[in-house]
């Protein structure tokens with residue numbers, strides 16, 4: 036099994052309401068909440084961009100997937116343990132998406 040830094044699968048989704056942000060999560064995110072949290076109705080979620088959580092940083096060179104707010108991440112993310120049934124479910128349903136994202140980045144002109 037891949038380690039999380041070379042995987043990133045559970046940070047990918049096409050749903051806008053993917054990672055729920057509770058009041059405690061919002062407080063923990065502090066100054067990052069304004070740019071990373073989006074409200075849908077009266078519920079808050081991590082903002083999604085390009086098919087993944089906006090807090091996910093994809094390093095094309097090292098092919099690593101890093102949570103930019105790892106120490107502050109929402110409870111949902113903390114509860115998803117590597118190699119757990121939930122993790123395996125993520126890999127089974129979306130395991131190709133990080134690799135697709137790397138390929139798309141590889142086609143982008145250098146910044």
Ligand code: SF4
Nearest residue numbers: 039042043045117122
């Ligand atoms: S918890 Fe599982 S799906 Fe999520 S990044 Fe780690 S190995 Fe990948």
Ligand code: SF4
Nearest residue numbers: 046088090091102112
């Ligand atoms: S907050 Fe971090 S761990 Fe959670 S989905 Fe976003 S990038 Fe992944």
